Amino acid sequence: MDGDPVEVALELLRALEHEELSVADAVDRIETVTTHPATTREILDTAEKRGIIEREDGIIRPQGRTYVSFESQVVQKEGEFECRRCGAGLSTGHFIRFDAGDLGPFGSSCIRKVTGRD
Template sequence: MSTDDPVELGVQLLARLEHAELSLPELIDRIETVSTHPETTRAILEEAERRGHISRDGETVKPVSGQFLSFESEVVTRGGEFECRRCGASISTGYFMKLEAGEHGPFGSSCIRKVTGRE
């Protein structure tokens, strides 16, 4: 399944986070790699919570799915001229997440670890 639906892409991203918990601003940092539109951000949060991918307690968010991305098969790298979706840096190697809703990226080497929870 491949879609251009940012809400579905964002929900799938949140379902695959490796963090034990994040603050709400840290979670929004991850969502903003998909969309910076406030209504879309809210829709992603609400849908991820409704589906049971995250639980919220005030400003603390805990991913609950335990279905982490496999860096061997679900994160691909490509060489080229890219701009990191998280920090905006120019990168020559882009890391892309392969989610059911579509590919999400590119990210630089440190941002892919931060977004997924490996760092």
């Protein structure tokens, strides 16, 4: 990942294709950017302050979502990678291009999970 982790995670939360998800599931997505607890709290707090999410009773509801375009925002690269979500070895890495920076690599199924397509 490159770019500011808070801004990259905020773009990821903005792009989630879920009507709602648990805080734990949101943290699972955020952990593809950072596993630092204070940064995770900062991301959730900032997302709420900016109106990207609403939080209530352990549920997060993304607001005003803009979905990841797999045609224009997801780039595949060949090489030796480790998936940021599951840790599996990859020969093809999928990266999401956000304005704040690229996030990845992910395997083909994990990128769909991270964005909420599956």
